[in-house]
Amino acid sequence: MPLTREEIRGLTKKAWDIRRAIIETTFTCGGSHIGGSLSQTDVLVALYYRYLNIDPARPGWEDRDRFILSKGHGGIGWASVLGDRGYFDKALLKDFNKTGSPFGMHLDSLKVKGCDASTGSLGHGLAIAVGLAIGARLTGKGFRTYVMMGDGELCEGTIWEAAILAGHRKLDNLTAFVDRNGLMIDGPTEQITTLEPIDEKFKAFGWEALTIDGHDFAQIGEAIEQAQAVRGKPCVIICKTVKGKGVDLMENKAPWHYGGLNSDLRDQALASVDRHYRELLG
Amino acid sequence: MAEGMTWSVTDGDKLTQAEIYGEVLSQLGDRYPDLVAITADLASSTKIGRFGKKFPDRFINVGIAENSMFGMAAGLAQAGLRPVVSTFAAFTALRSAEQVRTDICYQNLNVKIISTHAGISFGQAGSTHHCTEDLAVMRSFANMTVIVPADGIETGNAVAAAMEWPGPVYIRVGRGFEPPVNKTQDYGFAIGRAITMREGTDLAIIACGVGVLQAVRAAEILKAQGLSVRVINMHTVKPIDRDAIIEAVKDTRRIVTVEEHNVVGGLGSAVAEVIVESGRACAFRRLGVPDCYSIVGYPEDLYHHYRFDADGIVETVGELMRLEIEEDEDWEDEA
Numbered sequence: 001m002p003l004t005r006e007e008i009r010g011l012t013k014k015a016w017d018i019r020r021a022i023i024e025t026t027f028t029c030g031g032s033h034i035g036g037s038l039s040q041t042d043v044l045v046a047l048y049y050r051y052l053n054i055d056p057a058r059p060g061w062e063d064r065d066r067f068i069l070s071k072g073h074g075g076i077g078w079a080s081v082l083g084d085r086g087y088f089d090k091a092l093l094k095d096f097n098k099t100g101s102p103f104g105m106h107l108d109s110l111k112v113k114g115c116d117a118s119t120g121s122l123g124h125g126l127a128i129a130v131g132l133a134i135g136a137r138l139t140g141k142g143f144r145t146y147v148m149m150g151d152g153e154l155c156e157g158t159i160w161e162a163a164i165l166a167g168h169r170k171l172d173n174l175t176a177f178v179d180r181n182g183l184m185i186d187g188p189t190e191q192i193t194t195l196e197p198i199d200e201k202f203k204a205f206g207w208e209a210l211t212i213d214g215h216d217f218a219q220i221g222e223a224i225e226q227a228q229a230v231r232g233k234p235c236v237i238i239c240k241t242v243k244g245k246g247v248d249l250m251e252n253k254a255p256w257h258y259g260g261l262n263s264d265l266r267d268q269a270l271a272s273v274d275r276h277y278r279e280l281l282g
Numbered sequence: 283m284a285e286g287m288t289w290s291v292t293d294g295d296k297l298t299q300a301e302i303y304g305e306v307l308s309q310l311g312d313r314y315p316d317l318v319a320i321t322a323d324l325a326s327s328t329k330i331g332r333f334g335k336k337f338p339d340r341f342i343n344v345g346i347a348e349n350s351m352f353g354m355a356a357g358l359a360q361a362g363l364r365p366v367v368s369t370f371a372a373f374t375a376l377r378s379a380e381q382v383r384t385d386i387c388y389q390n391l392n393v394k395i396i397s398t399h400a401g402i403s404f405g406q407a408g409s410t411h412h413c414t415e416d417l418a419v420m421r422s423f424a425n426m427t428v429i430v431p432a433d434g435i436e437t438g439n440a441v442a443a444a445m446e447w448p449g450p451v452y453i454r455v456g457r458g459f460e461p462p463v464n465k466t467q468d469y470g471f472a473i474g475r476a477i478t479m480r481e482g483t484d485l486a487i488i489a490c491g492v493g494v495l496q497a498v499r500a501a502e503i504l505k506a507q508g509l510s511v512r513v514i515n516m517h518t519v520k521p522i523d524r525d526a527i528i529e530a531v532k533d534t535r536r537i538v539t540v541e542e543h544n545v546v547g548g549l550g551s552a553v554a555e556v557i558v559e560s561g562r563a564c565a566f567r568r569l570g571v572p573d574c575y576s577i578v579g580y581p582e583d584l585y586h587h588y589r590f591d592a593d594g595i596v597e598t599v600g601e602l603m604r605l606e607i608e609e610d611e612d613w614e615d616e617a
């Protein structure tokens with residue numbers, strides 16, 4: 001069922017909170033992968049607050065849907081969502097990156113509740129997700145597996161090895177997202193190694209491929225529902241996004257892949273996000 | 283530029299290891315027209331990009347594809363070029379270990395690998411970005427030379443020396459915010475030859491990388507306690523300077539190794555192999571990361587946490603000094 005206007009409004013407000021939390025934690029932790037955390041946020045919010053079949057009180061529940069953040073450097077954004085969703089006390093995030101904290105830049109599945117795979121080395125997540133999806137079948141479980149990759153991450157050969165297998169095995173319990181913000185660290189993806197056409201590549205490997213605006217909840221919702229309904233093949237949702245989304249001074253700027261915020265920059269960033277959402281919510 | 287030197291930097295003591303590496307490499311680009319530099323979306327982080335700015339035609343950014351990058355480096359070397367490759371240590375030594383071994387080392391190709399963010403120097407990033415296994419892995423590849431510079435200046439020296447050293451070379455670089463241990467670049471760096479930073483007769487600390495600074499600091503503290511501690515900078519872990527180790531055993535009979543690496547398989551293991559094969563017994567401790575996945579935190583905090591900072595070294599030295607070591611007149615003959 002398509003998201004209602006009220007649901008979209010609720011998710012939009014949530015995304016506002018999460019973007020604010022990412023900025024605040026970036027300020028306290030000294031530096032973070034903020035650009036890609038802001039670009040992935042709306043998809044994560046749609047999944048965690050609407051689509052994933054999960055119970056934060058039972059993080060180990062066997063039948064839960066799985067989510068793997070293959071672009072593990074988005075950990076600060078993911079942790080902001082997991083904390084808000086009740087997997088742990090949000091207050092713990094004030095120690096993000098600090099010595100002895102359970103939270104490093106890349107989340108550790110043994111230390112962070114709700115984190116199902118310790119990612120951070122790019123190119124690993126899709127294969128883990130394929131293993132989960134095959135595992136669900138072998139154990140007769142109905143859970144679905146979702147995985148989010150970076151677009152730069154698609155350079156890694158292991159992504160395509162896993163993609164071939166997922167297509168071959170017709171894993172319709174698997175949905176992948178590509179955070180297509182157009183940037184990796186050293187610059188625009190198409191200037192470093194041409195990735196397009198991404199959708200045709202996946203289709204050639206036996207996948208269904210959808211392309212959407214990754215900041216538009218109506219489109220995100222519709223695509224996830226379509227992916228859930230696809231039979232006989234896995235589905236990839238290519239989300240056109242903006243790196244640094246919501247913070248004017250960061251949007252589409254490669255150097256904001258990773259960065260720190262002093263109190264001035266933090267205030268500017270928060271003001272920018274607030275402006276963005278006031279406009280959006282009217 | 284000092285005589286015989288192929289590089290120079292100003293304010294070398296204020297630059298990180300990687301910054302000096304990037305600068306030195308771009309200077310070496312003039313000297314070696316066959317030098318090509320390669321990275322996998324880490325031009326800025328590893329500083330190899332500095333070479334790319336100066337020589338865009340001899341610079342290849344392959345995207346985030348380390349395995350192909352190391353395979354490609356082998357191909358470039360076979361085509362007669364002198365490839366220099368940089369990414370984070372975890373991706374070189376772990377992800378692409380097989381390409382480094384089979385494509386590069388097995389064929390004994392002239393590829394120089396400079397890996398940054400090694401050890402626990404990228405502490406806040408967590409274990410996916412820590413690399414406390416690279417010395418163990420790289421040391422086990424036949425034909426490979428393994429160098430762990432103690433600071434930025436030594437990194438410059440190691441990179442320059444590697445250009446003239448045949449076959450594959452692995453140079454391990456941290457993030458390098460620590461103060462340097464070398465004041466000038468002309469202190470006699472040579473691959474395979476350890477450097478005695480301080481003389482001493484009670485005990486010898488054999489260290490590499492950031493361990494050298496910690497060892498020098500520890501030796502100063504211990505001097506105030508009346509102990510004479512030798513500090514050896516074992517910058518080349520392979521081929522290791524056996525003579526320096528055996529001499530230290532003979533002179534002190536107490537050895538502590540210090541490395542920013544798992545105590546399994548790295549410098550400590552390499553030194554232990556030499557000592558045991560020499561047939562000379564001595565008191566011995568390895569300091570480093572104690573066979574675990576290191577916790578998250580700032581590097582200096584982690585050195586302390588794992589007790590291979592100056593404090594931890596002093597503590598371990600104290601322990602070894604309390605051991606009774608039998609004087610043995612015939613010890614020389616036993617080996």
Ligand SMILES: Cc1ncc(C[n+]2csc(CCOP(=O)(O)OP(=O)(O)O)c2C)c(N)n1
Pocket residue numbers: 035036037039071073120121122123149150151152153154179181183184185243257322323324346348373377
């Ligand atoms: C195997 C591996 N190589 C390199 C890196 C270093 N690295 C971290 S993020 C990043 C760029 C990622 O770009 P992209 O996938 O497009 O992510 P996003 O733009 O969404 O942040 C790189 C190269 C890594 N984490 N893992």
